[in-house]
Every structure is written in C-alpha cells, then in structure tokens.
Amino acid sequence: MTTASHIEPPAADVVLAARNIAKIYGSTHALKGVNFDVRRGKVTALFGENGAGKSTLMKVLSGVITPTSGSIELDGGRVAFNSSTEARDLGISIIHQELSLAPNLSVRDNIFMGRELRTATGVDFAEEARQARALIADLEEEIDPLTLVEDLRLGQQQIVEIARALSVNSRILIMDEPTSALSATEVEVLFRVIRDLTSRGVSIVYISHHLEEALQVTDYAVVLRDGAITATADAKDIDLEWIVRHMVGENFDLGSPPTNYEFGDVALSIEDVSVADPSGSDNALVDHMSLEVRAGEIVCIYGLMGAGRTELLECVAGRVPMTGGRIFIGGEEISRLSIAERIAKGLALVPEDRQRDGLVQTMSVGANLSLASISAFVRGMLLNRSRERELINKSIRNVRIKTEGASPPIGSLSGGNQQKVVIGKVLATGPKVILLDEPNRGIDVGAKAEVIRLLGERAAQGLAVVFSTSEVAECLSIAHRIIVMRRGRISAQFGSNVTKEEIMAASGEAVVGGPSRRAKL
Amino acid sequence: MSVTDTSPTAKRMRLGAIGDNFDLARLLLEGRAFFALIVIVVVFSFLSPYYFTVGNFLTMATHVAIFGILAVGMLLVILNGGIDLSVGSTLGLSGVVAGFLMQGVTLNAVGVVLFPPVWVVAVLTCALGAFVGLINGVLIARFKVPAFVATLGVMYVARGVALLITNGLTYNNLGGRPDLGNTGFDWLGFNRLLGVPIGVVVLVIVAVIGSLVLTRAPFGRWLYASGGNERAAELSGVPVKFVQVTVYVLSGVCAAITGLILSSQLTSAGPTAGASYELTAIAAVVIGGAALTGGRGNIRGTLLGAFVIGFLSDGLVIIGISSYWQTVFTGAVIVFAVLLNAVQYRRRVKPSGSTDGPSTSQQQDGAARKADPALEKTAG
Numbered sequence: 001m002t003t004a005s006h007i008e009p010p011a012a013d014v015v016l017a018a019r020n021i022a023k024i025y026g027s028t029h030a031l032k033g034v035n036f037d038v039r040r041g042k043v044t045a046l047f048g049e050n051g052a053g054k055s056t057l058m059k060v061l062s063g064v065i066t067p068t069s070g071s072i073e074l075d076g077g078r079v080a081f082n083s084s085t086e087a088r089d090l091g092i093s094i095i096h097q098e099l100s101l102a103p104n105l106s107v108r109d110n111i112f113m114g115r116e117l118r119t120a121t122g123v124d125f126a127e128e129a130r131q132a133r134a135l136i137a138d139l140e141e142e143i144d145p146l147t148l149v150e151d152l153r154l155g156q157q158q159i160v161e162i163a164r165a166l167s168v169n170s171r172i173l174i175m176d177e178p179t180s181a182l183s184a185t186e187v188e189v190l191f192r193v194i195r196d197l198t199s200r201g202v203s204i205v206y207i208s209h210h211l212e213e214a215l216q217v218t219d220y221a222v223v224l225r226d227g228a229i230t231a232t233a234d235a236k237d238i239d240l241e242w243i244v245r246h247m248v249g250e251n252f253d254l255g256s257p258p259t260n261y262e263f264g265d266v267a268l269s270i271e272d273v274s275v276a277d278p279s280g281s282d283n284a285l286v287d288h289m290s291l292e293v294r295a296g297e298i299v300c301i302y303g304l305m306g307a308g309r310t311e312l313l314e315c316v317a318g319r320v321p322m323t324g325g326r327i328f329i330g331g332e333e334i335s336r337l338s339i340a341e342r343i344a345k346g347l348a349l350v351p352e353d354r355q356r357d358g359l360v361q362t363m364s365v366g367a368n369l370s371l372a373s374i375s376a377f378v379r380g381m382l383l384n385r386s387r388e389r390e391l392i393n394k395s396i397r398n399v400r401i402k403t404e405g406a407s408p409p410i411g412s413l414s415g416g417n418q419q420k421v422v423i424g425k426v427l428a429t430g431p432k433v434i435l436l437d438e439p440n441r442g443i444d445v446g447a448k449a450e451v452i453r454l455l456g457e458r459a460a461q462g463l464a465v466v467f468s469t470s471e472v473a474e475c476l477s478i479a480h481r482i483i484v485m486r487r488g489r490i491s492a493q494f495g496s497n498v499t500k501e502e503i504m505a506a507s508g509e510a511v512v513g514g515p516s517r518r519a520k521l
Numbered sequence: 522m523s524v525t526d527t528s529p530t531a532k533r534m535r536l537g538a539i540g541d542n543f544d545l546a547r548l549l550l551e552g553r554a555f556f557a558l559i560v561i562v563v564v565f566s567f568l569s570p571y572y573f574t575v576g577n578f579l580t581m582a583t584h585v586a587i588f589g590i591l592a593v594g595m596l597l598v599i600l601n602g603g604i605d606l607s608v609g610s611t612l613g614l615s616g617v618v619a620g621f622l623m624q625g626v627t628l629n630a631v632g633v634v635l636f637p638p639v640w641v642v643a644v645l646t647c648a649l650g651a652f653v654g655l656i657n658g659v660l661i662a663r664f665k666v667p668a669f670v671a672t673l674g675v676m677y678v679a680r681g682v683a684l685l686i687t688n689g690l691t692y693n694n695l696g697g698r699p700d701l702g703n704t705g706f707d708w709l710g711f712n713r714l715l716g717v718p719i720g721v722v723v724l725v726i727v728a729v730i731g732s733l734v735l736t737r738a739p740f741g742r743w744l745y746a747s748g749g750n751e752r753a754a755e756l757s758g759v760p761v762k763f764v765q766v767t768v769y770v771l772s773g774v775c776a777a778i779t780g781l782i783l784s785s786q787l788t789s790a791g792p793t794a795g796a797s798y799e800l801t802a803i804a805a806v807v808i809g810g811a812a813l814t815g816g817r818g819n820i821r822g823t824l825l826g827a828f829v830i831g832f833l834s835d836g837l838v839i840i841g842i843s844s845y846w847q848t849v850f851t852g853a854v855i856v857f858a859v860l861l862n863a864v865q866y867r868r869r870v871k872p873s874g875s876t877d878g879p880s881t882s883q884q885q886d887g888a889a890r891k892a893d894p895a896l897e898k899t900a901g
Contacts (some may be wrong), residue, residue: 038806319756340758349756357756362816371746373738382737421787425757 001135014076015203016061016092016500017171021070024303030056033070038172038203043194044472045206045218045235049471053227054207056175062094063087068085086247094174099157101164103150106368108132110149111164116207123229135163139193153481155186162193164204173197174205179213181367191217209304211243211450211504223247243471244500255449257480258296258456258494261378264295265330268316268347268433273325275311283521285311287488288325293433293464301468301478304507308488309468310352313435317349320344331433343372347433348438349421352468358422359410366406368421391428399424418446423451427458434458436467440474452477472500547830553861554809554825557854561829572839579718584722585785586830587779590823591798592805593724594775596823597768599737599806602815603668605769608776609801610679611653613793614703615780617683619646620790621662623706634715636701639708653679654773658766672769676799678762683792691791695784710785720782724824727775732820742763744768749816804851805830810865829854854893 016038023031031053038044038061048054059065061072063081069079074082081087084094101110107296109126117124132145141159142228149157158178165173179187194204194217206346215221221238223231223246231246268291275286281320286308295297303309316322318329318339326335329345337345351357359368369392370377373435377387392406403413412419419439436455440448453519459465469475476498483504484492492506566573591608597604625634637645653675660671681886697703712719735741735772744753747761755761764805779798809826833854838846 042558217569231653261842262880316755336761339755340760343758353755354749357752360746360749362812363745367742371742371759374742378739382743383739385737429758494644 006157007261012041014041015074018057018061018180019071019073021057021060021067021072023053023065024068025059031067032059032226034229035399036222036228036229038063038205039220040199040203040399041217043198043200043204043206043217044220044222045208045214046222046224047067047211047214047247047303048224049473052224052247053301054224055176056227057224058094058176058205058207062174064094069092070118086170088170091169091171092174092418093156093168093170093172093312095161095165095176095178097177099154101149101161101274104148106148107136107143107163108145108150110160111135111145111162111167121405132163134174136160137168138166138196139163142188148300152474153186155182155189156206158182158186158190159193162197164195170202174207176207177209178206179208179210183379187213211240215240217226228465236244241501244504246420253413255452255456255477257478258460261296261460262417264462265299266292266328267295267297267330268293268466269328271326271328273312273315273327274323275315276307276319276323284323284488286315289485289490291483293466294461294466295432296457298465298467298479298483300475300482301466301485301506302465302472302475302482302503303485305467305468307485307507309485310437311469311488312485313437314351314465317347317435319349332469339382343429343431348372348426348429348431348434350419350426350434350436352437354419354422354439359418360418363410364407365401365410365413365421366405366498368410369395369406369425369428373430376428395428397426400450414447415448416443417445419443419451420454423454433464433466436465438469439467440469440471441470448474472503475503476500523569529550547872549703551648551758551823553858554822554829557808557829558825558832561832561836565832565840567841569836573835577839579716579721581831581835582721583718583826584835586718586724587783587786588798588801588805588831589724589827590727590775590782591802592809592823592827594772595799595802595818596806596809596811596818596820597731597744597750598668598772599803599811599813600744600815600818601765601768602751603768604655604656604672604803604813605772606669606672606780607653607657608678608772609795609798609800610676610683611650611773611776612780612783612798613792614686615650615685616644616651616680616779616784616794617686617692617792617897618848619643619688619706619781619784620695623695623697624692625701627703632686636697638703639697639705642703643781646781647774650773650775650777651770652773653776654770655766656774658769661769662762662765664696680792680796682819687790688793689792691789692784695788705711707780707785708789710788720786723778723782727778728824735820740764744817747833785875801830804855804858809854809860811863812862814900826858 014037018034018036021031021034021036022029034053034057034451036046036057046054046057056065060067063084066082067228071080073079074092074424075083079090081090082450102113105113108129109260112128117128117131124141128507129145136143136145136159138173141156143152143156143159145349152160154387162173180188182190198204206214206409215235215238218235221233221235221243222229223229225247232241233242248493255361270289270292272288273286274284274288277283277285279422289312291299299314301309311320313323318337322335326333328334329342329347332345334342334347336347339431355361360371366389373391374383377391377506395401396403396406400422401424402414403418410421415420423436439451439455440515443451452474453466458477467479476496479483479498482494482496482503483490484494486507494502543707562573571577591612594608595605619642622637622645625636657668657672660666660675661668695706697706709719709723714722735744743754743759743764743872744759746757746759747764751761776795780795783794787794805826806818806823807813807826808829809818809822810826811822830851832853834847837850842850
C-alpha cells in the first residue's frame with residue numbers, strides 16, 4: 001500500500017525536497033526516512049492523524065528543528081539551515097497554527113518586526129507603512145497598517161501573518177492548520193489568497209484536519225502515518241475515502257470494547273449542561289448537553305478542535321464554571337462542589353495538556369502520584385510516609401510506569417510514562433468516574449495501546465470511563481459508545497459497530513461550509 | 522518564536538551531557554551555599570583573630586536569627602511562586618505596636634490604663650503580623666493583584682501606619698514596671714537558654730516547624746505542588762487559594778516575631794526598623810537555592826543563605842572593611858547565587874522532547890496558547 005499511487009514528479013517541478021529525513025527523539029522515531037516534495041507554484045497538502053509526524057516534518061523543512069539524518073534540497077541543491085531565520089532567508093516561511101504576532105503592536109510593526117527599515121535617525125515608519133499597505137492590498141484585504149493586531153479578527157490576523165511571510169520574499173509558504181479558527185467566509189478569502197499566491201509562483205504546503213476543505217484547495221496530496229509517507233497522489237485523482245484510508249491504515253487495532261459483564265447503575269449524569277464562551281460571544285462552547293454514563297461503560301467523545309470536548313470535561317470536573325445544567329455522580333448532585341470535593345465524590349479528570357495541567361514538573365514521580373490522594377495517608381498532622389510509599393509503589397505497579405522508583409524527577413520519564421503517572425494519580429483517588437481528555441495525545445503507539453488496555457481493565461472492574469479523542473481510530477478501540485460532538489452539541493451517537501467514515505461525517509470533518517454539503521463518502 | 526523555542530532545548534542537552542561527567546561540579550553546585558559558608562568562615566578566621574571565637578559566633582548568630590526567621594517566612598511565599606515585599610515594614614510596625622502596648626493602653630471610656638503582660642503583647646503582635654499577611658494574601662489570591670504590587674502597597678501602608686502611631690518617634694522604654702507586672706520584654710533579646718541567645722532558639726524552633734510542615738505535612742506538599750504548577754495542583758484537589766493566603770499569613774507572623782526580637786535586642790521600637798530587610802530575606806532564600814518561579818527550595822538552604830549573608834557582612838565589619846564595600850560584596854554574592862540557580866535549574870529540566878517526539882510540538886503549542894489566552898478562547 002505504501003507504494004500505491006506514488007508518482008515521481010519531474011525534478012524541475014520540485015522546489016523543495018526532503019530526502020530520507022529521519023527524526024528520532026529518544027526511543028521515538030517521529031519521522032522514518034521521509035521523502036517529501038514541494039512543487040513549484042502548487043499547493044501540496046499534507047494529511048495525517050495527530051502524532052503522525054506532520055508538524056515535525058514541517059519544522060524540519062522550516063529550520064525549526066534539525067533532522068537526525070537525511071537532507072533537504074532547495075532547487076535541486078543541498079541546503080542545511082540551523083534556524084528558522086536561515087530558512088526564511090532562503091525563502092521558506094512557516095505560519096504556525098498559533099499565530100506568532102504581537103497583539104499589542106500595529107500591523108506595520110508586526111510585519112517588520114525584527115528587521116525594521118532604518119534611516120539615519122531611526123526607523124522609516126512611513127516607508128514601512130507604505131510597504132505594509134501594498135502587501136495587504138496584494139492580498140485583497142483592507143487593513144490599515146496602523147491598526148493594532150489585537151483589534152483584528154482572527155482571519156485578518158492570518159492575513160497579516162501571510163503578509164509578513166511575503167514581505168521577506170518567501171517562495172515557499174508552510175501553513176499549519178490555517179483554517180481551524182476561521183469562519184467560512186474567511187476560509188474563502190484565504191483560499192483566494194492561496195490561489196493568487198500560487199499563480200505568482202509561490203509554493204504552498206498546506207496542513208489541515210478539515211480534509212475536504214484541504215482537498216478543495218490543494219493540487220497534490222501526501223499522506224503521512226506513523227512517521228512515514230503512506231501515499232502521494234494528484235488531488236484530481238483522489239477522494240476523501242482515499243485520504244482517510246491511508247491516514248488511518250487498515251491494520252490499526254487498539255483492542256475492542258470489554259464485554260462479558262453487565263453495566264452497573266448510572267455513575268455520571270450530565271443534564272442540560274452549558275458553558276458560555278468566556279470571550280463573550282453568543283456561541284456557547286458547550287450547548288445544553290446531556291449524557292449518562294453507567295458504571296463499567298466506556299464512552300468516547302469524538303470531535304474536532306473547538307467542538308467543546310475539553311470544555312465539557314473541564315466543566316464536569318469543576319475547573320470551568322457551568323452556565324447552566326446539573327451534574328450528578330451516582331445520583332448525588334455535584335454541580336456546586338469544588339474540584340477537591342468532586343474528587344472526594346469519586347470524579348477524576350486526566351487533563352488534555354499533561355505538562356500544563358497534569359504534572360508538577362518540580363516534583364518527583366512519587367510526589368506527583370500521591371498528590372491527589374494525600375488526605376488518605378495523613379496521620380495526626382503529618383503524612384504517614386510509609387503508607388504514602390506503599391500507595392506510590394502500588395500505583396507504579398498497577399499502571400506499569402517505567403521508572404526507577406519514586407524519586408526521579410517527573411521530567412525524566414518519557415511522554416507515555418508521564419501520562420501514566422497522571423492516570424495513576426487520579427486512579428489512586430479511587431474514582432467511580434474517570435474523565436480523560438485526549439489521553440493519547442503525544443504518546444507513542446505502544447504507550448497508547450497500554451493506556452487503552454488499562455482503561456478497559458478498569459472499566460471491567462466497574463469504573464465509568466469517558467475519554468475524548470480527535471483520532472478516529474481510538475474511537476473504534478474500546479469504547480462501548482461513541483458520542484460525536486460538534487459546536488458544543490452532540491451531533492451523533494453510535495455503538496461500537498460504527499465506521500470511521502460515519503464518525504468523521506458527523507463531526508463535520510468531511511463537511512465544508514455548513515451541514516448542507518455532505519461529504520461523498 | 523521558533524528560534525527561541527529550539528535554542529534552550531539544545532543548550533539544556535549540552536549542559537545535561539556535561540553534568541553526567543562532572544560529579545564534583547555537580548556536588549559543588551548543589552551544596553554551594555554550604556561551601557560558600559565554609560569559605561567565608563575560613564577566610565575571615567585567617568583575616569581576624571576575633572572571628573573564630575564562640576562569643577563572636579553567638580553574636581553573629583543573633584544577627585542571623587533576625588534575617589533567618591524573616592527568610593523562613595519568605596521561603597514559604599517564594600515556594601508558592603510569590604514574593605512578599607512587606608515583611609520589613611511589618612517588622613517595623615510590629616515592633617512599634619509592641620512598644621505602644623508596653624506603654625499602656627488608655628481606655629478613655631472607662632478611664633483606666635491597661636498594661637498587658639508581655640506574653641499578651643507578643644500574642645497580639647503576632648496576630649497583627651498575621652493580619653497584615655492576610656491582607657496580602659486576600660489581595661493576591663482573591664483579587665488577583667500581582668504579589669509584587671500588592672505587597673509593595675502594603676509595605677508602604679504598614680510603614681506609614683508605624684510612623685503615624687509614634688508620630689515618627691521611637692519608644693525607648695520597653696522595660697515595663699514590676700508593679701504593673703509587664704516586665705520581661707528584654708528577655709527575647711538578651712536572655713540565653715543554655716548559653717544560646719533566645720533569638721537563635723526562636724530561629725531554630727521556627728526552622729524546625731517550617732521544615733516539618735514542608736516535608737511531612739500535607740500543607741507542605743500542597744505548597745510545593747501549587748508553586749510548581751498551580752493548574753495541575755488545583756485539578757488534583759489542592760486548595761490552592763487557601764495555600765496562597767496561608768503563606769502570606771505565615772510570612773506576616775514571621776515578620777512580627779522578628780519585630781519583637783529586634784525591638785527587644787535594641788531595647789527600643791522605632792517606626793523605621795527593618796527597612797529593606799525584605800530584600801535581605803529574599804537574598805537569603807535565593808542564595809539557599811530556591812527558585813523565584815516557585816516550587817523549589819527548602820529550609821536548610823534558606824538557613825544556609827541567611828548564615829552566608831550574616832557571617833559575610835559581620836566578617837567584613839570585623840576586619841574593618843568600609844560599609845560601602847560591604848554593600849558591594851553582598852550584592853555580588855547575591856548575583857552570583859542567582860547565576861548558579863539559573864545554571865542548576867536549567868540543567869535539571871530534562872528536555873522532554875528527547876523521549877517523545879509528538880509531545881514536543883504539543884508543549885510548544887501549549888506554551889504559545891498560554892502566552893495568548895485570547896487566541897486560546899477563539900481557537901477552542
């Protein structure tokens with residue numbers, strides 16, 4: 001299958017090429033000898049699930065990181081760059097998913113940030129403004145160069161980011177998820193800009209989770225899976241199904257839902273829960289959602305970025321304030337309780353970003369593991385250290401953390417083992433319901449399988465498990481029930497016998513410009 | 522953005538690689554406050570015959586006690602990732618209030634003058650310190666005022682109140698009168714327990730309690746956790762607001778205790794006492810290896826830091842170096858200590874990306890999102 005529909009372009013068409021690029025982080029092979037061509041004046045879309053290596057490849061091409069082995073060819077000649085500045089000087093710019101603009105500065109100052117036009121006495125603001133205006137006019141936008149970036153809509157900020165890239169004469173523009181924060185009209189503007197750029201000879205690499213959208217704008221499609229290119233094709237010859245098939249792979253098995261036991265009573269019940277957008281927009285992040293999960297049941301919440309999965313789970317855990325609705329654990333209302341009280345009632349959350357929300361980096365493995373259940377081994381006023389050690393050792397064994405005891409700093413573990421520490425920490429509180437927000441984000445396939453197996457085991461012992469994911473393959477692993485979220489609502493519910501295509505269609509992944517245009521799946 | 526993302530990682534890796542081969546360097550680095558103290562004692566003992574004597578060590582220890590107790594309170598605040606600039610003023614205010622109480626409280630309504638016994642004065646003064654700390658804590662935890670600004674404001678207010686109480690003057694008579702039953706205020710400053718000055722005994726008690734709390738009590742674990750990563754601590758059920766308020770209260774109490782000892786040592790309570798002591802306390806904590814970002818540090822290091830500063834400045838006095846030079850030396854030691862902290866903590870952070878490819882990008886995303894909350898909201 002790897003060789004399926006692979007086409008070799010004529011060498012002259014290729015402006016930038018990755019040759020046998022490999023990137024190894026510790027024991028993880030993020031890229032395994034990738035050959036990737038960027039074609040002159042064309043759009044090349046790169047597809048792949050989270051963790052497939054898309055971002056790593058783009059960072060290699062834009063000089064952000066240096067590959068472990070392999071080479072990069074620009075216009076047929078070998079080049080090496082050690083920083084993104086060097087890459088930019090050669091005409092390669094990257095626009096990150098999170099824009100890197102200074103919101104407190106004007107459009108003009110952002111475009112010329114770090115390479116201000118000098119005069120004898122200072123900065124030539126007039127000339128900068130003139131050039132900025134010209135660049136933006138080229139992109140068919142009307143933005144006053146003196147406007148502060150924070151006053152612009154996100155779509156306009158993206159235009160500014162593109163203008164900045166063009167201002168250094170970029171010939172190759174890498175766009176990482178450029179549409180994830182844009183409205184439908186802004187997407188159309190962006191696509192017009194992209195076509196205009198290609199007609200001027202700029203080559204574009206386009207990365208997006210919105211498959212059909214990407215398919216609309218791209219000339220070539222390249223699919224990456226587990227650090228290797230699985231397929232390359234002319235966009236005219238392929239459809240969504242082709243992309244999904246190569247993205248997900250056929251032989252990806254993360255197990256099946258645990259059976260041969262009965263579900264218990266309703267463990268978690270969410271009634272009509274809403275979470276308002278803190279920025280004040282009318283679109284609620286979670287919009288009157290209701291959900292019941294029984295003891296022993298595993299429910300997967302699937303949705304794209306911004307669908308409201310994280311907000312829902314954080315609201316249930318007590319981190320994000322609820323603007324309406326009620327939440328019950330085992331029939332007992334917990335809507336007004338603090339996070340600590342909810343933990344005591346048997347609710348635990350494994351947050352999405354383990355570095356930011358899951359771990360205390362300054363503490364040891366053991367202290368992280370016991371943090372949430374400290375009250376269990378207080379004797380008098382002091383901690384009973386032998387009981388704490390017992391609990392920590394038990395957690396390390398149960399969750400199978402690869403560590404040399406409890407004392408190494410948490411940062412010395414691999415990503416997968418760090419994630420297991422977070423899971424071990426919340427399991428140590430003896431929860432009835434465990435919520436996991438993207439538990440498999442950023443961990444390798446082996447650790448992924450272990451985490452999923454662990455959840456299956458716990459569910460069979462009566463734990464209610466709710467986990468969210470943006471990877472379809474994970475939905476189809478151990479979940480008894482799959483909930484698809486879209487714009488804060490449940491857009492579909494499936495049993496475990498659903499297909500990938502049905503899930504993706506319900507999430508809006510394969511739909512563009514509203515639900516009226518269904519994907520041809 | 523991309524440039525700044527990569528270079529520290531590379532540097533960390535290099536430092537890590539060096540560290541594996543140089544255990545001596547690491548030992549010196551980790552025990553630097555201890556070695557610095559030894560160096561100071563040895564050098565000054567050579568320079569002056571009076572330095573290495575029991576009498577001198579006891580005198581220096583009394584000086585150290587003042588900064589040491591303040592520094593223990595400061596350590597708690599810094600472990601939480603905060604800063605308490607108000608301790609010097611709180612110290613001064615506490616001394617003044619203690620002096621005021623010693624002069625007798627006139628109750629006009631009843632027409633009597635109350636002379637509280639010394640222990641009542643001490644308790645009330647500590648309560649005052651706790652109250653000042655509570656104001657700090659509530660401003661910071663409840664109203665989200667940055668710690669630097671909140672405690673800076675309280676620093677001015679407390680100093681002003683102390684000046685108002687005495688109208689700028691100093692209480693010189695703290696002795697009390699036997700017939701009123703309020704003698705004994707000088708006990709804290711002058712008495713000795715088994716030859717050890719009471720101030721030093723108090724420091725030891727404070728340090729032991731602090732050490733127990735930090736290493737053995739749940740509160741200590743909460744403090745390290747919320748200082749290391751407040752979001753993670755909160756999600757683990759740690760009462761982060763309570764912890765935050767409490768550390769400022771405890772810091773205030775430490776300042777009040779110091780105020781009592783200092784005014785007892787000086788046998789006078791002046792409104793300007795303790796000015797800039799907060800900076801010395803911060804310096805002691807930093808020299809002791811604590812990170813100003815929170816989550817790292819311990820009592821042992823902080824005490825060593827206090828001893829380094831105290832023994833250094835007293836040594837300079839003994840060998841007759843001008844006080845201007847003393848300031849320069851103390852400053853240089855602080856800068857050097859912070860420099861070493863930076864080296865130590867940079868290499869301790871393992872490059873997480875090295876074991877796990879995809880998470881690197883995730884962390885960077887996280888960092889980027891943190892840097893721009895507005896973007897986060899819109900992006901989802």
